[in-house]
Amino acid sequence: MLFRSEEGIVVWSRRRGRTSGEALPLATVWALAQAWYGDRLRPDFRGRSQADAEAIFRRVGLTSAFWAFDR
Amino acid sequence: MSVAADADFDWRLRTEVYRGFADEGRAPSDEALAAALAVERDAIRAGLERLHDRHALLLDPADRSIRMANPFSAVPTPFHVRIGERRYWANCAWRALGIPAALHADGKIDATYADDGDPVAIAIANGALRGDSGIVHFPLPVARWYDDQIET
Numbered sequence: 001m002l003f004r005s006e007e008g009i010v011v012w013s014r015r016r017g018r019t020s021g022e023a024l025p026l027a028t029v030w031a032l033a034q035a036w037y038g039d040r041l042r043p044d045f046r047g048r049s050q051a052d053a054e055a056i057f058r059r060v061g062l063t064s065a066f067w068a069f070d071r
Numbered sequence: 072m073s074v075a076a077d078a079d080f081d082w083r084l085r086t087e088v089y090r091g092f093a094d095e096g097r098a099p100s101d102e103a104l105a106a107a108l109a110v111e112r113d114a115i116r117a118g119l120e121r122l123h124d125r126h127a128l129l130l131d132p133a134d135r136s137i138r139m140a141n142p143f144s145a146v147p148t149p150f151h152v153r154i155g156e157r158r159y160w161a162n163c164a165w166r167a168l169g170i171p172a173a174l175h176a177d178g179k180i181d182a183t184y185a186d187d188g189d190p191v192a193i194a195i196a197n198g199a200l201r202g203d204s205g206i207v208h209f210p211l212p213v214a215r216w217y218d219d220q221i222e223t
Contacts, residue, residue, distance in 0.1 A: 003205060004186045005206060008185065008186035008187075012186070012208075018210065021210040024206065025206060026168075026206070047125070067213055069214050
């Protein structure tokens with residue numbers, strides 16, 4: 001979902017009794033989308049390993065435990 | 072078919088599913104997939120179930136139709152993407168950006184802010200992000216992304 005601010009995420013999550021998760025600015029998400037989905041239509045796409053996924057996250061600056069498979 | 076032959080067929084099936092979404096903005100029918108791959112409909116059904124099991128796409132829990140092949144949604148959502156004359160839906164803000172990324176094309180995204188329901192308009196122009204600002208919420212950590220693909 002898309003919010004105006006991180007405060008909006010906190011309020012929304014609290015109302016639903018859920019954790020706030022992670023909040024990223026649109027610019028970061030556009031960089032992530034390009035890295036993650038840029039090859040999705042290639043006929044030779046064969047999915048990606050957890051290691052490959054984490055490499056993509058690191059490439060766009062996502063290095064917290066939220067973005068690791070082995071937490 | 073052998074396991075190896077199944078795997079080869081499944082990846083070709085996946086390619087045709089994505090081609091359908093990219094070209095038409097909706098999931099291709101079983102009949103269209105069967106014609107494209109020159110197989111019987113039963114083979115398409117079995118292949119789609121295998122692709123669902125490996126999280127390559129998501130089938131609807133009720134009727135087993137293709138519900139999503141990320142970043143594309145087969146059903147209308149609040150995230151509407153326009154690429155030229157073509158129209159698409161995405162399940163979330165991230166996947167809405169994933170559509171112009173996957174198509175390597177400029178486009179426009181219409182959605183609403185979850186805070187207040189106001190409209191938000193985003194564009195990709197010459198590969199760059201334009202339009203309204205915003206914060207994208209990722210509710211679940213990556214280790215749980217397959218707990219519920221519709222949620223994430």
